[in-house]
Amino acid sequence: MKWLVEELYAPIHQALRIDVSIHHGRSDFQQIDIFENAVLGKVLALDGVIQTTERDEHVYHEMLTHVPIMAHGAVKHVLIIGGGDGGMLEEVLKHPVESATMVEIDGEVVSLSRQHLPSICGQAFDDPRADVIIGDGAAFMRESDKRFDVIIVDSSDPIGPAEVLFRQEFYAACRARLTPGGVLVTQNGVVFYQQDEVLGTHRCFRNVFQKHGFYFAAVPMYVGGNMAFGWASDALDLLAIDRDALNGRWEKAGITTDYYNPDIHAASMACPSALKRRLEQGV
């Protein structure tokens, strides 16, 4: 029996049994594996790192879309950086947005996801509001003149092509592309193992944005407990939640989810004490 052994953390590995191998190949950017696992359903891994699974993708995609979109309340234009599996795009398009632009560096991730992961991307790639651009997200941010109400960084971890998406100049470029009241949200790693990622983003956000912070959710296959989602804006404060407004917006949205709801939204903003101290100390 073959296994995918994720070695994201040198002293701690995670092994997934490959029950049926669907794709195993190298693109111009990375090793791409798609396979079936008896518990997780289909799994996408890039350079041996688990990106998404049918079984738990909803937690991650719902939290990085509905939280900023519901907090904003009048989103028309969304930008996704990364997101090649299409799960984020599908969740965004459940809202009455006018456009959803997705900039993914590896076209093979998109084509393989369309072919093998329809339960994750649905019909998102065929939605007339979707604009899928194959290219580097950092270059797009430097060159684009478009403005977005929500920018979602749905990138792999800061190794390889995604490393540029965790730098202050990238966040500053995102800020320049936000509409007034717009908000940036980021995939910011599992706090227990990748706290340096959280602190690094905090130091960058602190230098670029007026308001910023993190919210949290446990995504089972991002092993190690709660994942941190960074948020940053010059006007919108994700901690200032008007529960009546949030409940009303969510009821009006009429979206069926498996994880997100207004209670989860509010609870996700709670920051563990030790991390709170380190963020306040700015270390």
Ligand code: SAM
């Ligand atoms: N949920 C995953 C996680 O939390 O790690 C992310 C999933 S998604 C598949 C990550 C995508 O980011 C990949 O398809 C990868 O090709 C893309 N990516 C990495 N670096 C990028 C860059 N500089 N510009 C655009 N897309 C990038």
